Amino acid sequence: MTYIIRPATVSDAGHASTPLSTRSLPLPVVDGVAPSYVWLPAGDWPDLLTFLIQRFPAISGITWVARMDKGEVVDANGIRLTSAAPYRHGGRIYYYRELDAETPIPFEEVILYQDERLLVVDKPHFLPVIPAGRFLHETLLVRLKKKTGLSELSPIHRLDRETAGVIIFSRDIASRGAYQSLxxxxKVDKVYEAVAPSMPQLVFPLIHQSRMVEGTPFFRMEEVSGEPNSETQIDLIEHRQENSLYRLHPLTGKKHQLRVHMAALGMPIVNDVFYPDINDCKGDDWSSPLKLLAKSIAFEDPISGQRLHFESNRTI
Known part of the structure; x- marks a missing residue:
């Protein structure tokens, strides 16, 4: 059985999708948090409450009933759903995600630029971009909505929680698709910096190409034989004894591409817990950030025609 559950303005993968305007949502944005929604698949659940309890085993029936009693579970038309509501497959219900406890992330984002269409931010390490898992308020999207009051904000591209640096948000739903298409x-020139083992036997700059597919476990990627679908240009910026500072220019945008490519070359990025091997989760240990920085993004604005260039002020 497949379910689709997501915040109302972004897709599960972290890419900005064709979003719903917050003005059209049946529940309001509260404290920077938009309601989530779930499509109801075909099934024989006797009522909606039974479905929700089965779909979300970590949330008790008592909690769902309390949410319903407060009017925090509604259908697409904003009609309140009670614990006795029948199950109607093909519909969509809206609700607020809640977390019992959320660890504050002690690093701040910096707004680099904003106009009527875009908000450009310098993201710190460890801060997720969108709500997921154990992160809700401690995410870049929710923080920015609270800070700016811009309820229509939506990320245009993806940046891992572990990676710091430049990320661009749309603040205007009408022009969002034009920027996503870049x-x-x-049509976007992205430059990263990374700290990784020194490799005196390699000649820089170099280009690494490979075929990348989803690996095991599901959150990792891996290289396999076949026609390349990923490409990265790598250059040496500065030699630092056992480690060096590298400039990475991804010509494609596969998930974890830079981390996979660097590990494949025998020079995994410092403090990478996924590549080449999975290490123990560090939880809320902030002492060893992944040494990867989205240093700059440049492109021709599809609306104004102006060449835009944004650069992080962070260093690694």
Missing amino acids: FQHR
Whole structure:
């Protein structure tokens, strides 16, 4: 059985999707948090409450009933759903995600630029971009909504929680697709910096190409034989004894591409817990950030035609 559950303005993968305007949502944005929604698949649940308890085993029936009693579970038309509501497959219900406890992330984002269409931010390490898992208020999207009051904010591209640096948000739903298409059609010049083992035997700059597919476990990627679908240009910026500072220019945008490519070359990025091997989760240990920084993004604005360039002020 497949379910689709997501915040109302972004897709599960972290890419900005064709979003719903917050003005059209049946529940309001509260404290920077938009309601989540779930499509109801075909099934024989006797009522909606039974479905919700089965779908979300970590949330008790008592909690769902309390949410319903407060009017925090509604259908697409904003009609309140009670614990006796029948199950109607094909529908969509809206609700607020809640966390019992959320660890504050002690690093601040910095707004680099904003106009009527875009908000550009310098993200710190460890801060997720969108709500997921154990993160809700301690995410870049919710923080920015609270800070700016811009309820229509939505990320245009993806940046891992472990990676710091430049990320761009749309603040205007009408022009959002035009900016998303820049990333989809590889019309954005992205430059990263990384600290990794020194490799005196390699000649820089170099290009690494490979075929990347989803690996095991599901959150990792891996290289396999076949026609390349990923490409990264790598250059040496500065030699630092056992480690060096590298400039990485991804010409494609596969998930974890830079981390996979560096590990494949025998020079995994410092403090990478996924590549080449999975290490123990560090939880809320902030002492060893992944030494990867989205240093700059440049593109031709599809609306104004102006060449835009944004650069992080962070260093690694």
